[in-house]
Amino acid sequence: MTRKMIIALAVGGVAALAITGTAIGAVASDTGQDRKRTVAAAQTGDAGTGAATDAVSAERAKEIALAEVGGGTVEEVERDRENGRPVWExxxxxxxxxxxxDVDRQTGEVVKVERDDDDDDDRYDD
Structure with a gap:
């Protein structure tokens, strides 16, 4: 091999290595961002539709639900879906x-109300 060919191969190899290294770095960076989004979604309890997209807050949903049933003690509020619709349960x-x-997270509309009497006979529960 001539000296020019050896230099050309060496330069080409270094360039290829530099390009490949950059590409691998970019993939690793994207994977890190995806991981951050997944962790954030898990923390909000709703993958893909987190608090930033909720027009109605959990606090407002509590108020709406309490007004709907005439008061009481709120035991739990969580994000859920009712017939594909994002709701606060x-x-x-x-x-x-x-x-x-169930309160619609976008409109505040009451989507569903289920009542459960605290007895052993569930025949007459709604």
Whole structure:
């Protein structure tokens, strides 16, 4: 091999290594960003539709749900879906009666109310 060919191969190899290294770095960086988004979604409890997209806050959903059933103690509020619709699921305790109220996270509309009397006979529960 001539000296020019050896130099050309060496320069080409270094360039290829530099380009490949940059590409690998970019992939690693994207993977890191994806991981951050996944962790953030897990922390909010709703992959892909986190708090930034909720027009109605959890606090407002509590107020709406309490007004719907006439008061009580809010036991739990969590993000959920009802027929594909993003809702706040609000659980309310009124002593012997428990309610589960679904409030649309975009409009604040009450989507569903389930009532459960705290007895052993579930035949007459809604």
């Amino acid at each position: 609000v659980e309310i305790d009124q002593g012997t009666i428990e309610y589960e109220v």
